[in-house]
Amino acid sequence: MSSRRRSRHVGLPPAAPLDDDDLLSEILLRLPPQPSSLPRASLVCKRWRGLVSDPGFFRRFRLRHRRNPPLLGFFDRFLGQKFRSTLEAPNCVPPERFSLQRHEDEMRSFSHGCRHGLVLISLLKRHQVLVWDPVTSDQHRIPFPAPFDTAVVNAAVLRDAGDAQHFQVVLAVAGTDAEHHRRALACIYSSKTGLWGDLVSTPIPYQANGNSIPTLVYTDDAVLDGDSLYWKLVGNLIGILEFDLKKQTLAVIQVPMDILKGNSLQVMRAEGGGLGFLFVSDSDCTARLWKRKTNRHGFASWELARSIDLDKLLSLEPEEKAPLVILGYAELNNVVFLQTAIGVLMVQLESLKFKKLFKTMTFSRYHPFESVYSAGACITGGHARAELMLNA
Secondary structure, three states: OOOOOOOOOOOOOOOOHHHOHHHHHHHHOOOOOOOOHHHHHHOOOHHHHHHHOOHHHHHHHHHHOOOOOOEEEEEEHHHOOEEEEOOOOOOOOOHHHHOOOOOHHHOOEEEEEEEOOEEEEEEOOOOEEEEEOOOOOOEEEEEOOOOHHHOOOEEEEEEOOOOOOOEEEEEEEEEEOOOOOEEEEEEEEEOOOOEEOOOEEEEOOOOOOOOOOOOEEOOOOOEEEOOEEEEEEEOOOOEEEEEEOOOOEEEEEEOOHHHOOOOEEEEEEOOOOOEEEEEEEOOOOEEEEEEEEEOOOOOEEEEEEEEEEHHHHOOOOHHHOOOOEEEEEEOOOOEEEEEEOOEEEEEEOOOOOEEEEEOOOOOOOEEEEEOOOOHHHHHHHOHHHHHHHHOO
């Protein structure tokens, strides 16, 4: 019971709700999960500053908002996982705040993406995966299991529902078995047990698409929808690899050749839920959102959910309509990063609001970082330091 909670004796006025520390904490937990929210609250008075600067409060604040976190920015795969904020002041996060410190023999690496406030990186020389929390700076290094220790793999990280401490890592790869048949393999690690699970596999069917390259699990970030992770498959089969986290099974979902009309494809969450993908086409400057639907007989098919005329939306001149390349996808905020002739844009796919970030013609891959971060974790130095952070 809070020491500030007043007893209601006869003859005394009732306690004001904000005099109760427990109730006030519950109110402050409901502040928007923007980086400036807690520092601003800390400026109200010494008592509020004491509440929001408590490490236990911030853990609760982060857990409460983990399903609706803001898009803080992205990590650039080909610039050594350098962070770049997409927010304006006072919510803009300095790049050095999310700078990964690692050993010299860990510099040769390959990043796989972010989820639930965690970043996943393969340390190629060490044959390990690194799970990094940029907000708390926690790092976990996990050796690859056989047969993934010598393979080029894709991977994904996620936290257990309602669990801010433990996480899972899923590895996925395509290989050839002893009979020279193509198969997809996956394996899942749990930080609760500290162990890798059993290897699961599924055959990859052949698709006569004119491509002689064997089917591979592409290097795009995985997408989480419901209890399944999804990766794009490329090569002589264009499709999607599904890993069911509960059943721990793999399945290959084929994409019909006649709807593969675009030069950039992104697996995504469909509007209204379920699996979808986005095609962006240079030829007609159009983005097409497809959704996979299953009828009452269990038959699945793809249907076009929406088309977006990017030239009209972005007011592109004829000479600015190419190239169009998808650089990343933020699954919780439903935001796609597009490289265009006028610069890198982020587009919210429901509202179609967009923002121009910067201009570059350097190709890369962005890992959107959706997480709850607050400079309030550092506000114990008093008003002066909090004001400094708000004005940065």
